[in-house]
Each structure stands twice: as structure tokens, then as C-alpha cells.
Amino acid sequence: MKGRAQRTELLSALGFLLPNFLGFVIFTAGPVLFSLGVSFSNWNLQQTIPFQWIGFGNFVELFHDPQFWLYFANTGYLMLGMPVAIAGSLFMAILLSQRLRGIVVYRTLFYLPSFTSGVALMILWKALYNPDFGPINAMINGVTHALHLKATAPQWLLATKNLLGLDVEQVRMVSKQFGLGARDALILMGVWIAIGGNNMLLYLAALTNVPQELHEAASLDGAGKWASFRNVTWPQLAPTTFFIVVMSFIGGLQGGFDQARVMTAGGPAGTTTTLSYYIYTKAFEEFQIGYASAISWILFAMIFVMTLVNWKYGSKELNY
Amino acid sequence: MRVFFLAAFLCLVLLSLLAWRIRPKVTEKGKIPLVWVSDDNPARREQIGLFNRLNLKYNLRLDPSNTGMEKVIVQSLAGVGPDLFDCYDGFQLSAYVKSGIAWDVTDELGKAGVDVAKDLWSAAHPTIMHEGRVYGFPTNVAVNCVWLNKDLFDKRRVPYPKGPMTWEEFIPLAQRMTIRNAQGKVEQFGLFCDWWNWQQFVLQWGGRLYSEDGTRCTLDSPEAIAGVQFLHDLIYKHHVMPSPVEEAAMATQGGWGSGTITFFGGGKGAMALGGRWWLCTLRDYKKLHLGAFECPHGPYRVSRGYGRATLINRNSPRHQHALEFLKYEAGKGYNELINHQADALAPVIRYSYTPLYLHDPEFPEEDYNAVWRDAMKFGVPDQISPFINGQAATRILNKQLDLVKNDQKSAAAALTRAAQEINKEIRKTLEKDPLLRVRYLKLTGGRKP
Numbered sequence A: 001m002k003g004r005a006q007r008t009e010l011l012s013a014l015g016f017l018l019p020n021f022l023g024f025v026i027f028t029a030g031p032v033l034f035s036l037g038v039s040f041s042n043w044n045l046q047q048t049i050p051f052q053w054i055g056f057g058n059f060v061e062l063f064h065d066p067q068f069w070l071y072f073a074n075t076g077y078l079m080l081g082m083p084v085a086i087a088g089s090l091f092m093a094i095l096l097s098q099r100l101r102g103i104v105v106y107r108t109l110f111y112l113p114s115f116t117s118g119v120a121l122m123i124l125w126k127a128l129y130n131p132d133f134g135p136i137n138a139m140i141n142g143v144t145h146a147l148h149l150k151a152t153a154p155q156w157l158l159a160t161k162n163l164l165g166l167d168v169e170q171v172r173m174v175s176k177q178f179g180l181g182a183r184d185a186l187i188l189m190g191v192w193i194a195i196g197g198n199n200m201l202l203y204l205a206a207l208t209n210v211p212q213e214l215h216e217a218a219s220l221d222g223a224g225k226w227a228s229f230r231n232v233t234w235p236q237l238a239p240t241t242f243f244i245v246v247m248s249f250i251g252g253l254q255g256g257f258d259q260a261r262v263m264t265a266g267g268p269a270g271t272t273t274t275l276s277y278y279i280y281t282k283a284f285e286e287f288q289i290g291y292a293s294a295i296s297w298i299l300f301a302m303i304f305v306m307t308l309v310n311w312k313y314g315s316k317e318l319n320y
Numbered sequence B: 001m002r003v004f005f006l007a008a009f010l011c012l013v014l015l016s017l018l019a020w021r022i023r024p025k026v027t028e029k030g031k032i033p034l035v036w037v038s039d040d041n042p043a044r045r046e047q048i049g050l051f052n053r054l055n056l057k058y059n060l061r062l063d064p065s066n067t068g069m070e071k072v073i074v075q076s077l078a079g080v081g082p083d084l085f086d087c088y089d090g091f092q093l094s095a096y097v098k099s100g101i102a103w104d105v106t107d108e109l110g111k112a113g114v115d116v117a118k119d120l121w122s123a124a125h126p127t128i129m130h131e132g133r134v135y136g137f138p139t140n141v142a143v144n145c146v147w148l149n150k151d152l153f154d155k156r157r158v159p160y161p162k163g164p165m166t167w168e169e170f171i172p173l174a175q176r177m178t179i180r181n182a183q184g185k186v187e188q189f190g191l192f193c194d195w196w197n198w199q200q201f202v203l204q205w206g207g208r209l210y211s212e213d214g215t216r217c218t219l220d221s222p223e224a225i226a227g228v229q230f231l232h233d234l235i236y237k238h239h240v241m242p243s244p245v246e247e248a249a250m251a252t253q254g255g256w257g258s259g260t261i262t263f264f265g266g267g268k269g270a271m272a273l274g275g276r277w278w279l280c281t282l283r284d285y286k287k288l289h290l291g292a293f294e295c296p297h298g299p300y301r302v303s304r305g306y307g308r309a310t311l312i313n314r315n316s317p318r319h320q321h322a323l324e325f326l327k328y329e330a331g332k333g334y335n336e337l338i339n340h341q342a343d344a345l346a347p348v349i350r351y352s353y354t355p356l357y358l359h360d361p362e363f364p365e366e367d368y369n370a371v372w373r374d375a376m377k378f379g380v381p382d383q384i385s386p387f388i389n390g391q392a393a394t395r396i397l398n399k400q401l402d403l404v405k406n407d408q409k410s411a412a413a414a415l416t417r418a419a420q421e422i423n424k425e426i427r428k429t430l431e432k433d434p435l436l437r438v439r440y441l442k443l444t445g446g447r448k449p
Helices: A002-038 A057-063 A066-096 A103-115 A118-128 A135-146 A182-195 A198-208 A212-220 A225-236 A238-254 A257-264 A275-285 A289-317 B002-021 B042-054 B069-077 B090-099 B106-111 B122-128 B150-156 B167-176 B195-204 B222-236 B244-250 B259-265 B276-282 B319-329 B332-341 B369-378 B390-405 B411-432 B434-443
Strands: B032-037 B058-062 B084-087 B136-143 B145-149 B186-193 B269-274 B290-294 B303-312 B379-381
Touching (some): A002 A289, A057 A289, A066 A198, A103 A182, A103 A198, A118 A182, A118 A257, A182 A198, A212 A225, A225 A238, A257 A275, A275 A289, B042 B058, B042 B319, B058 B319, B084 B090, B090 B303, B090 B390, B122 B136, B122 B379, B136 B276, B136 B319, B145 B276, B186 B259, B195 B222, B195 B390, B259 B276, B269 B276, B303 B319, B411 B434
Parallel strands (some): B032 B084, B186 B269
């Protein structure tokens, strides 16, 4: 009798799971495996070349493709804002965890960028970065003018310069490229969006879960606010921080597509083209589906390795 | 809980049935539906309206949300593509043909009495002809001339220029029409020119994108370099055209048409290099008094000819019916409508040699129509190479031209690099494609890439 009830329960559970499972197999797992197969082929939507299995041909070509390395460097560069974004969202969460009047309004306001359409935000930032009339340059010019400095405001989305001096045509650093440009503009925007985003919510939730008695004990031991944060709050936030770091790495490596599509078209001179935008270009503009799939799988491998590294070294700190 | 889920499921089924029952009719009853993927230009709707009035059997509708080569190819290959779609240049045509979605209509148009070689402007050929076969019919055709804002010339008491003239003769005029304020900031530019017209300058200086047989990119030739250098100099040496920073600073609103049209329409420039199709937008600027003259030339008196064509999706179950639209595009009604709308120039030559074209009673102030038609004689179409994916070439070129436009690289260095990379891409294509390799070796007399 008990067995029959269990079987009925199992069948009901499977019945409820089936639509989702089918959806996953058809629309996620299937295409993913299909793309793996395709990455070993020369499949091109422009059928000049007969379809062939070419083994690791695409992967070999990829490692000799200078564009791939340039766009990989761009992807890495755009991730430089990640630590600032994480620290910023923690800071914001701490501020918003205070018991203040109207704190709900503040929380809503700071979370606003997350539920505003990404395209709308990007168009807004494009206007903010306008070199002549944008408020950012107006402010910079106002400050330099007041201080009698001869510095000129950056050209933001129109400039190929960057803080590391990365060259446009090769992966190397050159002094003439040193400055602020499109990549830095995207980083700044990304940090702004991320500070008030989901990371802040996660930290906010984690902060409320820190046992009050730990703070009280620390206080009894004479710990100040900073010591209490460093020795109590921060270690308690370790699992959340670990999760945020892993997710940020994954998001960072996959990112840059929307910005490139809406704000820069991957320019100027390809400086905001990331791996995800390169995959799109190769697959849907140049129709080299096999090659684009190979890039996708290399990107997946990178994400996988980075996550493993994070897991190996990051999870050691997780004692809670 | 079980009752709740069952009720929710039944509700969804009922709502789905209701939605299916009250769904809007895609087409009128008894009519054959046809879908044309094209831009949402107001002119397009009138063109569709006329087709539907002349062909009562059909109900053609516009689908502006699936434009773009990648969408058309992917959807057509998947069997959900449109019946008709646009093609903007030879690169795109070759992509559509190689993807197997463009229907070869050579014989069908021949049977309908359409003589593509004789009836159409030669500048329109690359958008419809690939390797000697015809795959569509031109929607319109264009060359660039120079638009002038008569009011700004009157204000400066400068007589309206008339072509033909050389760029050397043009520069002092453009400099005279470039006005700066007390701080030296330009308030009115002498000339606007979209950077994508760079090929016009290459052609006018005697350069070519590819060698005659298409086997090699020749952008590193002194002629091509001189052409692009001149375009660069219009910004940075002669200071008559806005730099990218100045363009961004003008920050006009978008809308249909490119930024340059709205800059010009807004009176921010005295002259602009553009096609007759600009009128579709410029007619909305009611107070604008326009003139036009033939584009200045370099050592060669040529102009870049371009346009768009309509192709038929070979995989469409209604491709035979879609042919009626191409026949319509070859007819008098459509061609006169194109000229009247100023959606560039009618594709069939003879309809631009009529009094109605020269003096449209609805637009009596437009007394410059002969300029566009006469300039068509100098129209040279864009070049393509069968040995390289056009999009890959465009990606390489855009990157290098971006650097020239931003004054970060000389035209010589950029074009030399572009030619090297394009030729490398050609070699890569030949390594992979045995058929193209045979063709290449035949053309080059056995010379290896």
C-alpha cells in the first residue's frame, strides 16, 4: 500500500517535472550538444564549401586567429570593474541594511537600474558620455577649468584609449593608447549597474542572516565597528561573496554583447568587441557556424576553468 | 492543490482557444498572402498599397521587424522566411545566393519581357546579378550628388554652385560656407558626408577595392590611399566636415534616415553628399529650400552607384506568386511612384526621361531632378570579390577606416593593413574551398595566392 502511494507520488512528481525537462532537453541541452558537434565541422550557411567534419580544425584556427586574442583581451579588460562592483554592492548593502526611516524607498531606488530595461540604460549612458554636451564631460571640464588644468575631457565611446594602454591591433601595451576610452566607459557603466543590482540584494539578505549575538559578543570583547565588520560580518558573508565572485566571473566572460550591440557596434576599431559579440559576428554576420561554435566552446572551457579555480581557492575560506 | 492546478490548466486552454478564435486575420479571405521584409519607410507602405490595388489576387504586407541579412537567411533556411526581402549590395546578394535562399529568376523575368541589361541602370546590376544570373529586381537606384541649403547660401550671399567641378575647386567654397563662432567652434559645416561613402573617393582617385578579377585586394594602391586620405583631409586638414567627436556633439535625434540627413535638414551644414532618397526625409523640413549639383570629382569623374533590390525566397511555398511583385517593380506604375516619392530613382531607365519626372506637379520647387538622372551616367557599382566573405571584408575595413576617421592612423597605413588582412582572408578561403581554388588558379594563370 505504502509502495503504491509512493509510486503515485513519484509519477505525479515526474508529471510535473516533465514539461520543464522536455523544454530543457529540446531548447537547452539539445542545442548545446548540437553546437559541440558543429564545432568540429566546417558548417557555413553560405554553402560554397561542402559540409565536412574537420576535427579540431576550427580550434587550431582559433588559436592562430589574432582577432580572437584581441577580443579575449577586451573581454578580460571589461572584467576589471568586477572587484569595484562587488565592493560597491557590499558597501551599498551595508548602507541599506541600516534601520532608517524610508529605507524601503532607498532600497527601491538603488535597485531601480536592475529592473529598468538594459537598452534604455545604455541609451541614457550614451547621452551621458557625449563628449561635448554630455554631463560627465561638462563636469570634468568644469573641474579642470576651475583648477586651471590644461587637461581635456576623454572622448569616451569614440576613443580607443584605455587605462592599460592596450593596442588596437595586437595584444600589447603601447603608451599612445594610454588614457580613457570606450572600454573604460563601458566598465564605469557596468559598475554603476552592478552596484545597485542583484549582488546588493544578495548581500542585503546575507547581512540580515548574520547572527546578532556574534556582534554582541564582539562588542563585549571591545571590538569597534571596523573590527566587528572585519572579524564577524565579513567572514559570515564569505559564502555570498564566493557565489557573487563566481557568478561575476561567468557573467563577465559571457558579457559585453548588449553594450556592443546598442552603444558601440563593437567599435571604435573593435575595442569593445568581446568574445560573445565575436561569436555573434562570426555566426550571424559571416555565417561561419562551425567556427562560431568552436569559439563558444572555448569560452565555455574558460568559464569552467575559472569556476574550478574559484572553487578550489575560494571555497577554502567557506567554513560557515 | 490538485483542483487548483487543474482549474488553472483549463483556464489556460480556454484562454488559448479564445485567443485563437479572435486572432486578427493575416490576410483578406480569398487572397494570397505575401510578406515583404523591408524597412519601415513610409514610402514602402505606399508601394505596397499600389501593388495590392493593381493585383487584387494578392495581399502583400510589410514585415519591418525581421530585416537584416542574418535574420532573413536563418529564417529562410529554417522554412519560416519571408516571400520577398531586400538586398542592398553585391556582398549581400552573394551571401543570399550562396546560402541557397535567393531564387534565380533569370528565365522568369526573360519570359515576362524584362531585359535587365537594357532596361536598368548599370549601377543596379550588382544587387541583382551574380555570376551572370539574375536573382531579383531593383527596388530603386541611386548615386550621390551634393545637396545644398539655398537659404544658407543666400545668407552668405554666395551664388549657388553648379557642377561639374573638381574637389580642389569645391574646397574653397566649402570653407567659405563653414562658419565658426567667437570661440572657434564650428556652427555650420560646409559639407556633410557619411563615412560609408569612402568607396566613392577611392573610385574618383582611380583606385579599386579588388583587382579586376577579384583575386586580390588592391586598397594599398597609391590611388586608393589618396582617395581615403582626401576624405580624411576634408575633416582634419580642410576642416569643412565634422569629426566623429563633432558629429556626436551635434546629437540629433534619430528617426528614419541617417544622422547626416537630420544634421543637414536641421541647417547645421550648407552642403551634403547624398542621394535623391534623402528627399523622403528632407520633404518633411517644410522651410528648407534645396538645390543639388553633381558631386565634385577627383582625377576621375565617377560616382558610387548603389541601391537596393527585391529578391524572392527560393524556399517560400509562394515563390511563384512573389514573382508578380518583381513584374510590378518593372512596370510603369511602380517606377513613376518611386520617382514621385523620391525613394532614390526608378530602376527602369526610361521612366526617368519623362516630363513628369523632371517636373512633378505636386513638388514644383524640386527643379533639380535632372541632376540625379544625369549623374547616373557616372555611376559605378561597388566591387566584390567571390574569394572572400563580404562581411569579413567589411569587418576588416570598418576597423581600419574607424582609425582613419578618428585620426589615429594614416590612410596609407590603414589601407595597407586592410589589404594585407583581406588578402590573408582570401588565402584562408582558398585553403578551405577547393572549387574556389580551381577558379582562382584559372584566373591567375596558376599563380598561387
